[in-house]
Amino acid sequence: MEPMRRFILGLRRYLKVSAGLGPPALALLLLLRLSPALAGQAQEHPVWQAFAASGATLLDTEISAWSVLARDFLDFPQLKSRYEQVARALELDPALLPLEATEEAGFRQLQAQGRRPDGTRVVITLQSLDRQVQPGRVYPPEAYLTVRLLQEGPPPLLSREEERLRQAAAGIGRAQVYITLTGALLPAAAANGAGAGAEAEPRMSEPRVSTLAAGRAAVQAVSAPPSQGSWQPDLRNRLAWDMLRRVDAQVTDWLADRNVLSVTAYTPRLRQRLQLGRKAVNLNIALRSAEDGRQLYVVVGSPLIVGEY
Secondary structure, eight states, X not given: OOHHHHHHHHHHHHHHHTTTSOHHHHHHHHHHHHHHHHHHHHHTSHHHHHHHTTTOEEEEEEEEEEEEEESSOOOHHHXXXXXXXXXXXXXXXXXXXXXXXXXXXXXXXXXXEEEOTTSOEEEEEEEEEOOEEETTEEEOOEEEEXXXXXXXXXXXOHHHHHHHHHHHTOOSSOOEEEEEEEEEEOHHHHHTTGGGTOOOOOOOOOOOOBXXXXXXXOXXXXXXXXXXXXXXXXXXHHHHHHHHHHTTOEEEEEEEOSSEEEEEEEOTTOSOOEEETTEEEOEEEEEXXXXXXXXXXXXXXXXXXXXXX
């Protein structure tokens, strides 16, 4: 049964049995009823499917978008008007967010940060650059928009958030949207079959997100006996292939050293893509082992991972 139909049937059932409940109690019942349907929608997204194949515990999710607003040096009223449109499209009241303005010679910026009702942190930045002349080249005036959605905990509805952000951030052209999921895994989980899609137990402290990247988190693993081994290259490689096979992805580049494996790939199951030379890519997987070799950081991004990992 499709998620929307399950929601409607659940709504009808709870309206019948909860006529005597107040709004908070009714809202809680609806949320509990919706949870399986929402989780199902999140799991349908190829980026989530690749991440889930690792068996890692999800720490945080970042969905960001970038677009060109205008080929002009916009003033602050123009930037503010565009900011208000974006904020409302993302379920934020622009009047309630602190708006910071920065101006220098040939440069203007507006930035606002806040949280949506669901707890998602939102960062909206608008920048405008005046015409610049450098030796041998002239840069025309332009205005840009970047939007970041940061969420800790369970995965959001990736397909819905991706499309909503793409529409909200659209400028004079189509917005480029980036998705990054970050998690961590102990080697024992992969040895027990977590790499085939099993769910790892949470073993992390509260994560922190670095600038522009959901790819770095402060995690603390439960001590593992030395007999459990460490993240050797062959184990990392096997995990990466499990993730790629889950979404029918073909490898375009494979880079590895002692602690880090980075794979770029293409899968027809993702609509967007970037052209890197003659290669089309839309999936990026990074596996980085901790210094003690016991903890593995799992990062999955589309079309590429934004920032550090």
